[in-house]
Amino acid sequence: MQFLNPALLAGALLFAVPLLIHLLNRQRHKRRPWAAMEFLMRAYQKQRNRLRRENLLLLLLRCLIPILLALAIARPLLQDAIGLLTGGGTVHHVFVMDASYSMGLRVDGSRTPFENGRAMVTRLLDRFEKNPNRNDKVTLVTAGVRTKFLVRGDLDIASARAGWMQMQKPEDGAGDLTGAMQQVLAALNETNDPNTQVYVFTDMQTRIFGDSLVKEGTESGPELTDTLRDMVAELQNREGLQLHWIDCGPLATGTLPANTGGVIDNTQITALRLTEPAAVQKSPAEVIATVKNLGTSTASCEVTLDIDGGEPMRKVIEVPAGGEGEADFQLAFRTPGTHRVRAMLINDVLAADDERFLTVDVRDRIRILLVDGKAAGDPLQSYAYLWESMLDPDENTLPMFAVEVVDIVTLLGGQCTPKNYDVVVLADIERLNNRAAVALSDALRAGTGVLCQFGPQCEIESFNLHLHAAGDGPMPFRLLPPIGGAPGSSTVRSPSIVDMEHPLLREFEEDVYREILQAIPMWRWHGVAADSLHEDAVTAVRVTDAEQTPLFVSKPFGEGQAVFLMSPIGSEYDADRWNRLDDPMVAFPLLHGIVKWLALPATDPFAAIVGSELSCSLPARPQNVEVQRPERDGRPRAPIAEAARALPGGRFALPSYANTIFAGFYIYDMELDRESGKEPLRLPFAVNVDPVEGELLYPSRAEAQTALGVERVLDALPAIATENESNDRSELGPSLLLLTLLLVLGEAALARFVAARRS
């Protein structure tokens, strides 16, 4: 019930004054012995009922007067009072707002569909707040990154409105209206409201209809379950429920004709990537932004790119209608560490998909630990000779790799720590022990890449025991003894590329290099037990022998990748070479490809889609974790109270953050609790939109109505929500004041009458 002066309602408490007087009067009586008690008792028994009636009536009148007076000066409103008396107006209003990022479409500075819908919802809430019928309930649902119930069946319209006002703009997710309607239906099934009004505000983008939309060449949509149309049908069949489908998109505003629908031109950045797998400081790098034109005409797109918020670089590209273009930016990262790269399109109708974010982990060098199985012999025949000569052959350029060569004793003795390197190469070492195997596994879990070359010196059982570990280790197969002919003999095979898309072979894109690789002679190689090959193992290259023995096999383990080479790449000065993979035409791209790929973790947790949960593994326990959200989010830093979870290998999982509803950089700030003390750490995560929502295609109004199975899709609020808006309230204050006056007169007359009778 609403009052114009609600504070004055407190005056109703004065009703207690007559009661208090009555009670005090009873307390303050005089005691008197009385002889003629029988006469008094008889008189009392005869008069008791009448006296009680008179006293009760007087007391009621005297209590009622301050209550009515307080009501009168608080000025109640008529419809509320009627609702209070009749119990009418019990309506459950359910607002479902499409909060996907296509609702942020802004054509020529006009209001976005979201702003249109929001204004309508706010108008309704304002009206409900000013004129709240008894038991009216409000449910506010947004279909954005996830379906979110801002308010669920709230009776307090003011708090519902306050909850709604927090929703200032659409989220950057690709909304799932069908899922939202499913959840609304489930929520309504839990209630038993006799009168429910459901209002759905959306831009009617083709994407929301999914399979409900009639395909070309068919007369009706497919008979599927759980489509949007099924949800609509189920809602409409519900007794006492009215569904209002309100278009606040370009068809409603006249941007597109309602009878035909159409497309609104939109360009978006669908990808942002480094051409090199790993970035090294001061080394040239190329960043490519892929731009997609979802419009109907060629678009000239100006793309800017900035690093860590610095001075942006600009590039203008022409992108054909429906096609893609790439804007490439040549740059070099001056300092090691994690850098934030942002690409942005200028002057576009839909802002959310005009930005793309990327985090780049830049190293000073790619640190390689080479465990050389021939370190003790002739240096020219060692594996180190080949690796050092191949990785940084040009003395005039800055070295990209830092190779540290150790012998097997250093590894087995635990005098080196593999997880401190980006890549560990086991070059034809004889065997492993448990300590070395554990160190290698921990390094892999921490993201270090491991390349294992099996050569003539390898003891098969040692590797099967420690690296295969009955299928639990990083080696995804059981190693078999060497097969093939004698080096240099006529029994020769060659490599055969199985998976050209494998990152190991990224340097062999050109046909000539592939042919060279596949022409390389292979005399000996280790066999692989075919039945032991792990399902996660990927074979990139095989040997052209009868068994099609895998030559290059990779498998992710922890956060790192392990690559196994069945025939080692040796030195050209070694007469007992099993192959000629040391040919510079092959060795150079092969080693570069292997090392750069292995230097990256198996998965990149720092690149995510809006709505994803952010987390990664850390080498020490994080403390005082906070998340700085992107500018578009607008909210302050969020401390994360959740404790870090311990992972195998002495690592810890960063406490996750799931509320990624806007695209941009989510920057974790924390302190790592290391043995040497607290170490501050800053980790930026790049969160990007799903480009599918950026296709601004809208069906005609008729198609939309058919797809939804509704009679009408509205352009504005339904009449039921706006009728009698101005006439639905009138003030009861004067009437109550008159009634109070009558009661005062009545009380005075009754009191006088009673007093006269008793005097």
Added chain:
Amino acid sequence: MTEIPTNYLDPRVLDKVARLELRARLVVEGFVTGMHKSPYRGFSVEFAQHREYVPGDDLRHLDWKIFGKSDRFVIKQYEEETNLRAHLFLDQSESMNYGADGTMSKFDYAATSCASLAFMIQQQADAVGLTMFDETVCRQIPPSNTRQSLGHLFSALEGAKTRDQKTKIGTVLHELAGQLRQRGMVMIFSDLFDEPKDVIQGLREIASRGHDVVVFHIMDHDELEFPFERMTMFEGMEQLPELLCDPKSLRDAYLTEVNGFAEEIRKGCLAQRIDYVRVDTQNPLDVVLTSYLSARTARSKRKK
């Protein structure tokens, strides 16, 4: 000689009462010896008349001369000069203890009245006795015209207090009626708080034995007017419960009850030719007694 307590004998009151002649209406001719002739034909020294003998008459009173002359049995009757035998019945139940603030209680008022009348009767050399009662007879002083007896009576009145007992005047009068062998005057001082029919029955029994009965219905002014204004907790006497009420709201109903009760008693008395005097303790004692005695004297003269 016993010293006569005088605190009940307000000289102003007794002065007025002493100058009046108390005359009995039907049987008792007067209080003072020699001033009254008894209407009863007894057997004294002064012949009055003859009457026919009826079986059962005392043969000592046969007039043998008449028998000898006329052969008829005739009994001689004499005019008897009698003394008044006055019985004062005083109610000392708990309800008599009530008295409005600053005024005499009903019991004190009644006792003073008794003392005044007893003194006056004794002055006339008539016999006066006292009976005090509540549920039962508590104390009795037989009628006597001696000053010693009057002293006992005064002492008894002075030492009397109300008792925490209820009034059962009907039962008591029934009991006393059997004890009063000689006819005389019975004056009852009580608030009569008992069932009216029991009260009237008791009075009837006494009156039917030839006694001249006067009922002084003693009521406090509060009991007659119920003048209270504020919320009051009335604590019942004679083992009756309490009642918290607004007196104004019950005043009419209460007065109706009280007046109805008094009227019923009055009518019962009238039917038995019993004098009923309603006494408001607020009125001066001398005025009440004087008024009654004046009225009684006037009535008696009219009859003659």
